[in-house]
Amino acid sequence: MNDEHWQHQFREYGNSSFSDLLRRDSPHLFPSPAAARPPLEQPAAPELVPHGTTVLALRYRDGVIMAGDRQATAGYQVASRRIEKIFKADDLSGVGIAGAAGPAMEMAKLFQTELEHYEKVEGDNLSLDGKANKLGQMIRMNLQAAMMGLAVVPIFAGFDEKAGVGRLFKYDITGGRYEEKDYDAQGSGSKDARDSLKKLWKRDMGRDDALRVTLEALIDAADEDVGTGGPDLVRGIYPTVKTITRSGFGDVADDEVKRVCEAILADRARTGNGG
Amino acid sequence: MPLPYYVSPEQMMKDKAEYARKGISRGRSIVTLEIRDGILLVAENPSTLLHKISEIYDRIAFAGVGKYNEFENLRIAGIRHADIKGYSYSRGDVTAKALANAYSQALGNIFTQDIKPFEVEVLVAEVAEANGSRNEIYHILYDGTIEDEHNYAAMGGQADEIRRFLKDHYRDALPLDEALQLGVRALTVTQNKTLSERDLEVAVLDRTKERRKFRRIPPEALSQLLGTQR
Numbered sequence: 073m074n075d076e077h078w079q080h081q082f083r084e085y086g087n088s089s090f091s092d093l094l095r096r097d098s099p100h101l102f103p104s105p106a107a108a109r110p111p112l113e114q115p116a117a118p119e120l121v122p123h124g125t126t127v128l129a130l131r132y133r134d135g136v137i138m139a140g141d142r143q144a145t146a147g148y149q150v151a152s153r154r155i156e157k158i159f160k161a162d163d164l165s166g167v168g169i170a171g172a173a174g175p176a177m178e179m180a181k182l183f184q185t186e187l188e189h190y191e192k193v194e195g196d197n198l199s200l201d202g203k204a205n206k207l208g209q210m211i212r213m214n215l216q217a218a219m220m221g222l223a224v225v226p227i228f229a230g231f232d233e234k235a236g237v238g239r240l241f242k243y244d245i246t247g248g249r250y251e252e253k254d255y256d257a258q259g260s261g262s263k264d265a266r267d268s269l270k271k272l273w274k275r276d277m278g279r280d281d282a283l284r285v286t287l288e289a290l291i292d293a294a295d296e297d298v299g300t301g302g303p304d305l306v307r308g309i310y311p312t313v314k315t316i317t318r319s320g321f322g323d324v325a326d327d328e329v330k331r332v333c334e335a336i337l338a339d340r341a342r343t344g345n346g347g
Numbered sequence: 348m349p350l351p352y353y354v355s356p357e358q359m360m361k362d363k364a365e366y367a368r369k370g371i372s373r374g375r376s377i378v379t380l381e382i383r384d385g386i387l388l389v390a391e392n393p394s395t396l397l398h399k400i401s402e403i404y405d406r407i408a409f410a411g412v413g414k415y416n417e418f419e420n421l422r423i424a425g426i427r428h429a430d431i432k433g434y435s436y437s438r439g440d441v442t443a444k445a446l447a448n449a450y451s452q453a454l455g456n457i458f459t460q461d462i463k464p465f466e467v468e469v470l471v472a473e474v475a476e477a478n479g480s481r482n483e484i485y486h487i488l489y490d491g492t493i494e495d496e497h498n499y500a501a502m503g504g505q506a507d508e509i510r511r512f513l514k515d516h517y518r519d520a521l522p523l524d525e526a527l528q529l530g531v532r533a534l535t536v537t538q539n540k541t542l543s544e545r546d547l548e549v550a551v552l553d554r555t556k557e558r559r560k561f562r563r564i565p566p567e568a569l570s571q572l573l574g575t576q577r
Binding site: 085090093094097101185189 | 398401402403420423426427430431433434435
């Protein structure tokens with residue numbers, strides 16, 4: 073009896089996971105599949121739910137670049153033109169979300185809180201592998217909803233302080249985690265983005281080259297996939313691009329993205345390349 | 348059946364308070380100062396791994412003196428409270444006031460209901476937004492008594508002497524290095540010794556930082572700020 077008491081205390085104290093805490097203390101806030109799940113005989117209608125389309129991550133000399141288009145698509149409709157799909161997870165990592173936008177953003181938020189909570193309680197950061205694993209577990213918890221058409225399949229990328237390199241991970245709907253060496257894309261335009269990256273990506277690219285390759289791939293995805301939004305010159309909406317390096321998680325300014333996008337489009341108009 | 352012998356509630360509270368005070372007075376002290384760019388927390392703490400000062404949330408820091416396991420427990424409870432609140436509402440809704448009240452309730456309950464009171468004092472500080480609102484500093488005692496402090500606060504063994512010293516020497520809007528030097532002088536006011544950067548744990552809630560304002564100052568930077576660099 074007494075043993076049980078101290079063992080409970082030990083477990084309770086030694087737990088620095090925010091999602092465990094949430095499930096225990098405030099289960100109503102926990103994004104559980106049971107809450108998100110419609111009655112079984114009535115299948116979800118994924119075409120009514122906004123979906124994020126294309127996100128990608130690639131390695132370059134200083135770390136990784138993550139980028140995504142800005143469009144959310146519901147069926148054949150544009151649900152939003154300005155959605156953000158790349159989220160800062162902590163100072164040295166980020167999540168790019170694809171799939172059902174609502175659950176995906178909720179997952180990103182929970183993941184951010186999870187990492188920060190751990191960092192504050194333990195006074196230390198999780199390892200990059202630890203973070204990648206945790207995200208995999210969260211995706212697995214969403215499996216039931218995924219089977220109903222509300223899948224969430226993020227890309228996770230970050231700078232591994234121990235190894236001194238950028239690394240990236242992709243996932244499947246069951247939470248399976250696969251480390252990719254050089255680049256990867258996720259979402260409806262991912263195949264086109266990957267094709268593009270396959271031809272353009274090179275080892276040890278500098279920041280400028282890597283940025284150009286990133287945007288080429290996103291423009292290709294927008295070109296070929298109806299769900300993916302391209303650079304919107306009229307409204308001034310450009311893809312989100314983030315860099316993650318030894319010195320942290322950084323934005324690439326809209327002006328710079330705009331300049332590179334315009335250069336790519338001008339080159340294509342001039343040479344007929346990519347037509 | 349033997350009767351439990353009677354102790355008057357008054358006597359019991361007195362004994363408990365004395366017990367808690369004794370425990371706290373054995374510990375080393377912590378000084379908190381409002382400075383130009385935020386709030387500075389300086390603790391005498393020779394350990395670099397077991398912290399007395401820590402981050403709770405974006406604009407909120409925690410400091411504890413007394414028994415380590417007890418204030419560590421309170422620290423984690425605070426982080427849990429803040430993270431759950433920020434997750435279910437928004438980050439801006441997490442306030443030092445709510446947290447300080449929660450601490451006050453917890454410590455008050457422990458003091459009256461448990462045989463052994465917590466031998467701790469804790470401090471919750473929240474740095475103001477840049478636009479003119481005020482910093483908040485709450486000081487919570489072992490029995491749940493809660494006070495809000497202005498300009499400076501001290502707790503631990505020599506808190507009274509330190510407060511007296513700061514009353515005479517505190518100035519508004521000190522820059523970080525001067526405030527740190529003042530804080531270190533305050534910590535040594537009753538002792539005939541000097542504190543080097545190795546004996547100190549220092550952190551600031553830095554208003555100029557993005558989102559998470561809490562920043563620890565590592566020993567190398569400390570010696571520079573103290574002007575003791577060799």
